[in-house]
Amino acid sequence: MSASTPTRGRRPRVGRFRPFTLLLVLAALATLAFLLVPIVALFVESPPGQTLGHLDDPVVTDALIVTAKTNGIAFALTLLLGTPAGYLIGRRRFPGRSLVITLIELPLVIPPAVAGIGLLAAFGRFGLLGEQVSALGIEIGFTQTAVVLAILFVAGPFYLRQAVAAFEAVDDDLILAARTLGAGPGRAFWRVALPLSLNGLSAGAALSLARGIGEFGATIMFAGSLQGVTQTVTLAIYDALAVDFDVALAIGGLLVIISAVVLLSLKLLLSWRPSISTSTFRFGTSSSG
């Protein structure tokens, strides 16, 4: 191969300096550094020993319990309601379908604080449904129910959107095959559509859970920050900032660890199932499954 032959094919030329590649590497390094520095700083400023030492602080434990309870309920509701909804929207053609899909994605782009005000406007004492709700003797604003609602509104769409995409991707012929073989719509869903969509659904669930745990803006607006009742871990950090920076750091570090554990567990769960994709990369699941 002479020096004037242009490079074709995939093998990189060994030992030849390419400015474009250098540019790519620098950009990647800069991005990674920027993303990692705050996390690293968190653990440097508040070493794990110190972080875990705060676990017996009632502020911390209350916050963890509130976060766990509200996210548990919201996550369960998201899966229970979001899965069938995603199946319907993903597989049926109906007039206004694209509008519906856009509406689902709307909460994703609304600033969380605005979402909070919106929830107040709907369910607060003087809100749209507020009077009906109060008449039933139920007070939603500034209760744990409010936290659940806030999480549902802000994090739910992450799952729903993924569910729609995952179910949509199931080959029509597979469903028809199941139906001709005697399966009703329910059995076709349970035995064919759902198993084949699990990758996408799990990715959506992971995103939704992570977003829910990290929810702040809508929660503080709609539910307030009452320790033991509505003060989630993120709200606790915010309040602790004014009082004791070390506590804030510690809770922050704790949240990073929790988030990382949740994310890794879900990914491991995904790779435990026998792979039906042709991808050879073990953790190579795209967000659409």
Place this chain on the structure above:
Amino acid sequence: MGPSGAGKTTVLRAIAGAVRPRDGRIALGERTLFDSAGRIDLPPEERGVGYVFQEYALFPHMTVRQNVAFAGKGRADELLERFGIAHLAGARPGALSGGERQRVGLARAIAGGPGVLLFDEPLSALDAHTRDRVRAELFDLLHELRLPALLVTHDFEDATSLADRVGVIVRGRIRQMGTPAELLDAPSDAFVASFVGSNLMAGVARGRVGGLIEVVLENGGVIRAASGPESGPVGAVVHPWDVTLGDGDDAPAEGVNRIDAPIASVAPRGDRMRVRLGPLVAEVDGGVLDLTVGRATRATFPAATTRLVALEGAAPPPSPPNRSE
């Protein structure tokens, strides 16, 4: 049978219940599956239809055995044995070859005890060698099962080897329905003629002369046909195997058509040769003549086996892809 987009698959889907016709009735024996007038529309799971998809539509997340047993565990093992895929029972569809997948699809469809079998282009995804073998196996199977079957294909050879009756669909309408022999001997129109693999030469008929219809071809030549429209734009239908090639300079016999042209292409087909010259394709035994491209050759075919069909203005479709030279 018909070209792509003709609506063949739509017919299958309507029978299976995936598509609702605007109007009409679908009945399987005594059972009405769909009736627009009587407001009957059974869901797919109640129709008792066995569907074998073009791409097989095997459930990728299940094993072969689970696929076959989907409609009911009862006959699974027996069918795995019968189709010679028992050794693949634990495998996933992704690991199988095309022929193996097809057998799984077939076993799965039969396991449910259907009243009719629907095949969507069952042979088109297979290579030529496997195709011949599967065609023979399918023939045996269909006769053994004694189940009515509807087979959708764009290949007339599938029809001739498997079908009792053939319907040619073009753009949503049936052009002709009959036995494969009837379609060959008496195609009703240009579409059917070109579909069964016959030559179709465009020209204009100008009445009967001496008992035969005279036709002026597009390229100027004149031939005679035994039957068909006697005036207006026509297509002359000649089977490739009715064409004889030769060098003869002697005047053609009475009742024999003749076209002189240089050979445009030669392609082997089994033990025969498909030779294209002028407006014709001839199928002759190889090795008898000198078949070099460009060589001026005489093609003759009897007027008695030449039929005419009306040409409707729109040009008929080109020969189906598997007939390419």
